[in-house]
Amino acid sequence: MNPVDRLWRALRKGDFAAAQEQLDEHAVIRWPHSGDRFDRAVDYITAHRLHGGRTRIDIRGVVADGRQITAWIVIDDEDGIWHLGGFYEIRGDVIVQGVEIFAREGEHRPIAS
Numbered sequence: 001m002n003p004v005d006r007l008w009r010a011l012r013k014g015d016f017a018a019a020q021e022q023l024d025e026h027a028v029i030r031w032p033h034s035g036d037r038f039d040r041a042v043d044y045i046t047a048h049r050l051h052g053g054r055t056r057i058d059i060r061g062v063v064a065d066g067r068q069i070t071a072w073i074v075i076d077d078e079d080g081i082w083h084l085g086g087f088y089e090i091r092g093d094v095i096v097q098g099v100e101i102f103a104r105e106g107e108h109r110p111i112a113s
Contacts, residue, residue: 003095004069012057020045024094053078081105
């Protein structure tokens, strides 16, 4: 199992210590949808810890290609259902950087009917 799988499994269980172990302490994770940038693993994990209201985290798919790993995660919370596209780089057995893009399900009209 790779560190992205382990990260999201730990977040699903609310095991923030195990989640943080999957990140280099100086990992940089960006959330372009909100403009957030986390320059330390502890800050990224704290953001997840403080979010709250999550009722389910479903890991739909994780694909690894060398040092690059992509993930599709679905999160149910009090504000609706969110789809996350995560794009990560690993070094050794930890995440060193990533970009996570969240989109709320049903927020936009379909392009074609």
